[in-house]
Amino acid sequence: MPDYQAPAFLTELLKAKSPSGAEAQAQAVYDKFVKPHADTYEKDALGCRLATLNKKGAPTVMFAGHMDELGLIITYVNKDGYLYFDTIGGHDRSIISGRRVIIQTTNGPVKGVTGKRAIHLMEESDRKKVPEIHEIWIDIAATSKADALERVSIGDVATYDHEFELINGSVGTARAFDNKVGAYVVGEALIRLAKENAKLNAKLVSVATTQEEIGVRGAQTSAFAVDPHVALAVDVGHATDHPDCDPRKFGETKLGAGPIVCRGPNINPKVYQRIVEVAKKHKIPIQLEADPRPTGTDARAIQMARGGVACGLISIPLRYMHTPSEVVDLEDVENCVKLFVAFAKSISKDESFNW
Incomplete structure (x- = not known):
């Protein structure tokens, strides 16, 4: 496999040290890469970053990935x-x-x-x-x-003190893939849509949230502020393709097989169906997981904001979660960015996901 080049935006996020409540280094990276491409760019009292594209569009779509770490x-x-x-x-x-x-x-x-x-x-x-x-x-x-x-x-x-390193092709290890990859996905999706001058119907707000690791706190406040009609949260999910991981208990998901799309009560069924349709149309590989309760992600807070939000959850397959050497295939991250871009473009004017 030829040498794989990780995106500078992602590698700088991975280098940033940003435990919950002390996200300044990750904020600075997000400011550097995302702010120049946003129509409006806001900071809130919890330190979240809210970047808006096509601010007069409708409905309002929120993308959320947390930038804090352990x-x-x-x-x-x-x-x-x-x-x-x-x-x-x-x-x-x-x-x-x-x-x-x-x-x-x-x-x-x-x-x-x-x-x-x-x-x-x-x-x-x-x-x-x-x-x-x-x-x-x-x-x-x-x-x-x-x-x-x-x-x-x-x-x-x-x-x-464990830094990002590629170990084989596009597979890398880092201290905080959870969830710098999510913050990267929502920021990079906005950047690409802005660069191609995409004709969006929706107002898009990409949010790098804070304090997810101690109770999805930044997602709760930012979802209230954005007041979205529909939202996609992105986090890491367990890749179960390693020894001592029984798929009968944990499901079957693999590194390198594409983003993981969640189904269950935390997920709006129409949003789920749209994600699957978009992935199929654009030939983006995806995997499925089922969760019978509110997930341990920003999606749990976003879904319950204000009068309720039509929410979806997409995860990056990851091995060895919450350890100093998490493992991710960056091709899964790239496919996740493509999926978010395609989802934003798929929204029709004033579309509703109520059911």
Whole structure:
């Protein structure tokens, strides 16, 4: 396979360190790439970015992908200068220790390592236990509490020091594919529609949302502000094509087989049908998943905004979710962008998805 070139917009988003509530670096990337192509561009009180195209169109279509990621937040420094923390978002405690981390401070990044008692110093019974959060610390090579507090502050956030890298063709690994790929998809779809001067009937608002990992909070407020008639949320979904993943429990989805289209109560059936029709018409590969309840994505908040929104959910297949080395095929990301572009173009003037 020839060398694969990842888009600069995506790679800069992946490099940005943006735990929930501290999304400034991702905001700056979104501002740089999306703002020049929008008719209007707004920031809100939660830090979301709302980019509008064809502002006089109807109906109003909202695209939403969250730009926040998992992180750690410093809560305590002991007398010897070791930092204790709490988690931002859902972490697997078994893989936190032994990681390089970067702490964002007012004076710039501070590097550290997550540590715990070495296995050689544990009793046999302790070796079988997953450490509690308070049993793990961050070592920044400080000599004392005062020394540490000269460099970091309570409330500073940290992320794993694992950067994006292609590992084979278009398949890459990164710390935060969840959900920088979603923020990229909604922004890139608007950029492409603007560049081709697409004749849209709909008013399109692409939103990079915040604080999804701690309760889809940015989606809740931005959906109220946008007041869309129809919306597509994009997030990552579990690729189940790896060992120890029973498809009878988790369904069957694969890396490289196209975006995953959700069905279930969170999804408007007419929106679902339109997504499938558009994918077929444009020969975009898709996969299906079923979810019998409100999904753990921005779609759950958007659907219930104001008087209700006709909502769809599309996911990028991903292995090893919420770990420092998530794996995605960037061809799935590209096909997702194409699907969003085609969906926006498919909306007729004043079309309703009520049923």
